[in-house]
Amino acid sequence: GNSVTQMEGPVTLSEEAFLTINCTYTATGYPSLFWYVQYPGEGLQLLLKATKADDKGSNKGFEATYRKETTSFHLEKGSVQVSDSAVYFCALGSQGNLIFGKGTKLSVKP
């Protein structure tokens, strides 16, 4: 069945460091891929998405590329800020609902 495997956290970085959060998936067909973010005390918010192979989703300096050959959708940001501290969820969209990874907690220190 469909599944998402996400890098275990927590991840602690200094401000302006480079961020990578790994995400791989298993799916039949051609799912859409998403990154959702949950800031403290808030709900899940869509950060970016990609709907087909080789698409790159980007938002707020974050990027992720849909790699069919490696079944991956790694999240990257070149220079993180304290305000990026949150939990990040990779998700796969298939057949009308989302399948989430476990989430990766990111803490950015000044």
Place this chain on the structure above:
Amino acid sequence: EPEVTQTPSHQVTQMGQEVILRCVPISNHLYFYWYRQILGQKVEFLVSFYNNEISEKSEIFDDQFSVERPDGSNFTLKIRSTKLEDSAMYFCASGSTGRVTGELFFGEGSRLTVL
């Protein structure tokens, strides 16, 4: 900006009690969802709802669970007789289309603690 709102933010209940979690989806959305996240685990799909009926449900969503859209604005999740393992964060979501290429908008979640 329109948002999905959920109440209560936290509920503590005794095992065996009935619980109703409430959600107000975004007003022009037609597709509604409940997800849950047990502490330290994945966010798991429970049920989707469209046109006043369940369109899909997971194996977690057994006979103890039910959903309802009683008045055209609220979307509720009822757990008839809570168990310890129902303790989790429950997220409501809504979408304007039934395709997951569209964005789902999530509420802040309702934390349920069953003692």
